[in-house]
Amino acid sequence: MADELVSTTLVVRLANCILRPYRASDLEPLCAAANDPAIARYMRDAFPSPYTQEAGLQWLRICHVEGLPPVTPASSPPDVNFAICLLDGTFVGGAGLRALGTDGTDRYTREIGYWVDRRFWGRGLATEVAAGLGRWALSSAGRRLTSDGQPLQRIEAGVYAGNLASAKVLERAGYVREGVRRQAVVKNGVMHDVIIYGLIASDLDKDAHE
Template sequence: MADSTISDTVFPTTPIVQLERCVLRPYHISDLEPMCKAANDPLIVKYMRDAFPYPYDTDAGMTWLKICKAEGLPVEEKADEAKPAAPDSSPPAPSPEMNVAICLLDGTFIGSTGLRAMGPDGTDRYTREIGYWIGRDHWGKGLATEVASGLGRWALSPASGILTKDGQPLRRIEAGVYAENAASSKVLERAGYVREGVRRQAVIKNGVMQDVVIYGLVASDLEK
């Protein structure tokens, strides 16, 4: 269980999910340097999608922080948000994406995780894909398992407040792992995700065609 006595004052943004040894919180401009240092690692990019840049320099980091609408960005980075919005009486649509920093309880930035909407036509609207990476200095400590388990369970619980556009809660969290990435498969299995199948020769990474192993966590799994 998470330590409910931890103070939010050690974090530059308010934690969204508090776990036993780490928290998940919105990005802040102060994450730029530690994020670039941790992410600029060939062993991390090896199993990420091609959209994950390498080398992971300051420009790459700033691009990501803009995508995440990080707090503390220079005013000019938020110029579009300063423009008055046109009147709109309709309720805002729930966000299909969540990108957050992973930090230790002392505030140390160690990685990133998030949820991504799947499929543009709405058929998969009750599903989100989870992604995560942890800086190499913090491998082998079970932190990735804690994050995958904690974020997945939180997202499927009423506490998350995540609703689809038709006002329904999420029913499924999914992850796809390159078949040769045995460490990530172990993370998901320890986190309670079920291995459901293999997409054979589904992706090309580093010039090599690879299978993708599919893992899922569904709402009914939490009742077991």
């Protein structure tokens, strides 16, 4: 599968962290970091809370970790999932790019997602990941994420309106606030607006000339 190839071979090196494929050895630090209500608060319901070892194993299987049986094709994974690690190898979170739609109309767009262990908040890691992964995906490297080898044109993110920290991350990373989907999602029984941010290829051209 192309998804498996992408998920197990790519490494994105940034100034203060590395995005690499998940490994079986990530299970313990993954579960320890993700089992925090502050992390799950603004995540999709697919992000378990509490985050058990079984949930962690299932995620590693989705990510095609070597030595673990993959999930069935019915569990469609994002195009690529990365563990976020410090330069010394410490696991500090996760990031990914997810395909949108099923008919191919959105084939040159990916949705970015990321989370960072609360112990490492305030270091600018989320901003670095959002900026670095978005720019990597819109570069020539991102061509391997499309079935026809054409470059991606857009990376987008949806942020619950109450998640001001993530909104600031995306703005600092160069994403443009494009609008609000009013009362679009329910989380823990509460309806939330979702703020839409986008980064497109021409934004990078503009940044290069400023």
